[in-house]
Amino acid sequence: MTVPSPYADRLSRLPVRRHEVEVRGGTTAYWEYGPSDAATTVVAVHGFRGDHHGLEPVLAYLPEVRVIAPDLPGFGESAPLPGRTHDLDEYAGWLTDFAAAVAPGAVILGHSFGSIVTAAAVAGGLATPRLILLNPIGAPALEGPKGLMTRLAVMYYALGARLPERLGTALLRNSLIVRIMSITMAKTKDPALRRFIHDQHDTYFSRFSDRDVLRDAFVASVSHDVREFAARIHVPTLLVAAERDDITPIEAERTLATLFSDAELVEIAHVGHLIHYETPAEAAGAVRRFLRIPVARGR
Numbered sequence: 001m002t003v004p005s006p007y008a009d010r011l012s013r014l015p016v017r018r019h020e021v022e023v024r025g026g027t028t029a030y031w032e033y034g035p036s037d038a039a040t041t042v043v044a045v046h047g048f049r050g051d052h053h054g055l056e057p058v059l060a061y062l063p064e065v066r067v068i069a070p071d072l073p074g075f076g077e078s079a080p081l082p083g084r085t086h087d088l089d090e091y092a093g094w095l096t097d098f099a100a101a102v103a104p105g106a107v108i109l110g111h112s113f114g115s116i117v118t119a120a121a122v123a124g125g126l127a128t129p130r131l132i133l134l135n136p137i138g139a140p141a142l143e144g145p146k147g148l149m150t151r152l153a154v155m156y157y158a159l160g161a162r163l164p165e166r167l168g169t170a171l172l173r174n175s176l177i178v179r180i181m182s183i184t185m186a187k188t189k190d191p192a193l194r195r196f197i198h199d200q201h202d203t204y205f206s207r208f209s210d211r212d213v214l215r216d217a218f219v220a221s222v223s224h225d226v227r228e229f230a231a232r233i234h235v236p237t238l239l240v241a242a243e244r245d246d247i248t249p250i251e252a253e254r255t256l257a258t259l260f261s262d263a264e265l266v267e268i269a270h271v272g273h274l275i276h277y278e279t280p281a282e283a284a285g286a287v288r289r290f291l292r293i294p295v296a297r298g299r
Contacts, residue, residue, distance in 0.1 A: 003195045003196045003198075003199035004196070005056075005196060006057075006196060007056065010060035010061065010063075011056055013063060014033050014060065014063055015033070015034065015035065016032070017031065017036075018032075019031070021098070021102055023073075023097050023101060024073075024081045025082045026073050026079040027078065027079045028070050028071070028073060028079075029070065029071050029077035030052070030068055030070035030078075030098075031069045032067070032068055032069075033056075033059050033065075033067040033069065034063060035064070035066060036066060037066075039064075040107065040291055041106040042062075042065055042066070043067075043069075043070075043098075043099050043103050044058075044059070044109045045095065045108075045111070045114035045117055046071070046072065046075075046111055046112075047111045047112030047113045047114050047135075048217060049204075049214070050075070050204055050205065051076030051207055052070065052076060053076075053200065053203075053204055054204070054277070055109075055111060056069075057277055057280035058134070058280040058283050060280065061284030061285070062284050062287060062288065064293055068102055068103045072091065072217070073091070073213075074086055074208060074209045074210070074213030074214075074217065075209070075213075076204070076207050080209045085216055086213045087216055087220050088223070088224050089120075091120075091217075092121040092126075093121075093124075095118065095121040095126065096124065099128075104127070105127060105129070106128065107128060107129060107131075107132065107291065108122060108128040108132070110132070110133055110134070110136075111133075111135055112137060112247075112273065113217070113220075113221040115133040115135065115137055115226055116137050116220070118133065119136075119226045119228075119229040119233060120229050122233050122235065123228075123230075123233050124232075129236075130235055130236050130237070130238070130290065130291065131233060131235055132237075132238045132240070132287055132290065134240045134283055135240070135248070135273050135274075135275050136239050136241065136248065136256060137221070137226055137247065137248055138227060138239075138253045138256035139227070139248050139252035153218070154222065156172075156177070157215050160172040160214070161211050161212065165211070168211050169210070172208075172211055172214055173206040175202060178202060179201070181201065182197060182202075182205075183198070184246070185274050186277075186278070187244050187271055187272040188278045193278065197277050197278070225248075227259060230259035231260075231261075233260055234262070236264070236290075237260050237262060238264050238266065238286065238287065239253060239257050239263060239264070239265045239266070240266045240275060240283050240286050241253035241266070241267050241268070242267075242275050243267055244271060244272040245271075246272055247273050250267060253265065268286075
């Protein structure tokens, strides 16, 4: 049974349209939220193992914005890119081509692994007036206090890729492991919100196309971070960071912000790597101020 979303009422007020587009030989599914004639369009890229649903709570608080939210190739309803390795260069190239086809000149937003993909694409030439990074990956995942956990995760994904296909895929989709990931990341003490977060991960974290795509994307997520690309990004950039993020400590986020030529850092207290689930109103408020979008009456 699906756990009701705390943001369902707000989401129900948004017009939502599903589309598909051919990019790099694969079919990318994407969803268009908000008014089609909005003054501002944002392309929003989700994080590792998730799909477009993860960013919906933030979008619920941005009703005046037109948001294009694709599923990354190989995840959700998007097909993998045929004959290609799903590494960071491929994802950055895909995003550049996707944005050019669907929403040229849009603001670009990325969450978690999506922050690496969007930063790499913008540094590589993707044209955008502004860049928004939620829970940016601002330090090497293999270093710091969570380095051991990351190395265990590397072994887990490698084992899933090496075992016989049926057994390996079952390991990677194991519901107990997904739940442990979810419990580790959630910081809220609200039991209803925790149930919703766990249900979201249970429902969407295993919707990857195959174990090779999952392994490639995981390797990309832990082999790179936004610091690599910050100096080559010359558009105004917003970083929305969490004070209790276990993946990138807030001190590293503060350092990351100094590496951009024009960056603003917003810190959200009492939350970890799930800003998009636990504090979407605060994240949307930071985005609204950054994009200079007035609050509509009645919202």
